[in-house]
Amino acid sequence: MIIPRFQPFDTAFSPFYFGLVQICPEIALRFGFCMYFCNRMSEHISIAIDGFSSCGKSTLAKAMAKSLNYSYLDTGAMYRAVTLYALKQGFFKDGLIYMEKLLGSLGDIEMHFEVNPQTGKSELFLNGKNVESEIRSLEVASKVSEISVIKEVRRKLQAVQKEIGARKAVVMDGRDIGTVVMPDAELKIFLTADGEIRAQRRFAELRSQGKDVSMAEIHDNLKHRDHIDANREEDPLRQAEDARVLDNSEITESEQLQIALGWAHEAIQHKKSLIS
Ligand code: DC
Numbered sequence: 452m453i454i455p456r457f458q459p460f461d462t463a464f465s466p467f468y469f470g471l472v473q474i475c476p477e478i479a480l481r482f483g484f485c486m487y488f489c490n491r492m493s494e495h496i497s498i499a500i501d502g503f504s505s506c507g508k509s510t511l512a513k514a515m516a517k518s519l520n521y522s523y524l525d526t527g528a529m530y531r532a533v534t535l536y537a538l539k540q541g542f543f544k545d546g547l548i549y550m551e552k553l554l555g556s557l558g559d560i561e562m563h564f565e566v567n568p569q570t571g572k573s574e575l576f577l578n579g580k581n582v583e584s585e586i587r588s589l590e591v592a593s594k595v596s597e598i599s600v601i602k603e604v605r606r607k608l609q610a611v612q613k614e615i616g617a618r619k620a621v622v623m624d625g626r627d628i629g630t631v632v633m634p635d636a637e638l639k640i641f642l643t644a645d646g647e648i649r650a651q652r653r654f655a656e657l658r659s660q661g662k663d664v665s666m667a668e669i670h671d672n673l674k675h676r677d678h679i680d681a682n683r684e685e686d687p688l689r690q691a692e693d694a695r696v697l698d699n700s701e702i703t704e705s706e707q708l709q710i711a712l713g714w715a716h717e718a719i720q721h722k723k724s725l726i727s
Pocket residue numbers: 504505526527528530531595596599624625626627628676680
């Protein structure tokens with residue numbers, strides 16, 4: 452079971468809701484309907500941010516979530532966590548994945564996010580262990596594309612992501628958010644950046660974490676992941692028709708945030724005008 456934890460009463464996936472389902476399914480159903488209806492009627496929106504690796508999606512998503520006081524969901528971290536699990540279980544051998552073993556143990560994977568009180572950042576826990584640093588390693592990055600093409604893995608993670616998206620007041624980043632996970636998001640952003648700039652950013656990020664990587668490895672990894680993300684059969688990376696494109700090659704983080712927040716406030720105003 453995969454249970455992202457945010458605020459205890461904010462989520463139909465919270466222990467509170469699970470408890471209620473077991474004790475009194477009828478009340479839980481009504482409660483669920485109320486939550487759904489309130490979310491539809493609230494002025495909160497959902498924001499989908501998609502784009503290739505290392506375009507700065509998570510930087511933008513986190514800053515937007517903070518500024519709007521929304522939740523943030525890093526869907527890439529979820530695929531990375533499944534990859535780390537598969538690596539640790541020895542499901543990768545001689546360039547192949549033991550598919551039956553992986554699919555058979557998907558139910559044993561529990562993951563949730565917790566806010567680190569020291570840094571204020573949300574960190575991922577896999578079966579009770581903080582794996583925030585491990586999931587960012589180059590080893591995980593080099594295998595994650597193979598995991599993210601697997602239909603059963605995608606459906607499992609997407610079910611959780613869709614449920615969170617339906618509750619609104621969320622910024623979610625990934626590859627299929629505006630097209631599959633939250634096709635009805637009020638704001639969809641497709642983030643792009645020049646290839647060389649993306650590689651330099653990734654290099655700086657990994658080096659700042661003390662990881663010993665070369666520029667050539669980064670280039671190879673980005674090229675490999677871009678190719679798989681855009682060409683895989685299941686939910687390939689596509690710009691949603693109604694997405695707004697933001698190229699951040701030549702602008703600062705603060706400038707990109709201002710642009711994106713401007714779009715978010717427009718979308719919130721539009722939603723308000725529809726419900727009032
Ligand atoms: O955003 P990221 O680099 O942490 O994502 C890791 C991998 O997960 C990426 O190579 C593609 C995959 N992914 C995906 O297929 N769908 C998503 N919604 C998010 C990530």
